[in-house]
Amino acid sequence: MARRWHDGPGTLTVHGEHGEVTVPLEIAASYRARTKGLLGRDSIDGAMLLTPAGSVHTVRMRMPIDVAYLDRHLRVLTVRTMPPNRLGLPRLHSRHVLEAEAGAMAGWGVRAGVRVAVETS
Numbered sequence: 001m002a003r004r005w006h007d008g009p010g011t012l013t014v015h016g017e018h019g020e021v022t023v024p025l026e027i028a029a030s031y032r033a034r035t036k037g038l039l040g041r042d043s044i045d046g047a048m049l050l051t052p053a054g055s056v057h058t059v060r061m062r063m064p065i066d067v068a069y070l071d072r073h074l075r076v077l078t079v080r081t082m083p084p085n086r087l088g089l090p091r092l093h094s095r096h097v098l099e100a101e102a103g104a105m106a107g108w109g110v111r112a113g114v115r116v117a118v119e120t121s
Helices: 031-036 104-108
Strands: 008-016 019-028 047-050 065-070 076-082 096-101 115-120
Touching: 008 047, 019 031, 019 115, 065 104, 096 104
Parallel strands: 019 047
Antiparallel strands: 008 019, 008 115, 047 096, 065 076, 065 096
């Protein structure tokens, strides 16, 4: 059964090469929250999960971001860094998208094949 999240705070746990890393998370599950995403922000403390989502854009964003495409089991399919004013291509099998400040995901150990977990507050 597919998990359904609601807008709000949470915690992202990365099970990667750096061991378990926990990161503050904002969940954007409603159409309105997914549409806004990180628009209008100069930074983010942690990451934002857009769900459901298969692609993103950085049109009118103020900062470059890391984008991780996740499958339905929360396994990372690919990670890309996107500068402002770009359109991301849809990713086959992507069900969720993580966004963070550019460079953050490498520090957390987020890369293709890594599994993450989401806890809601």
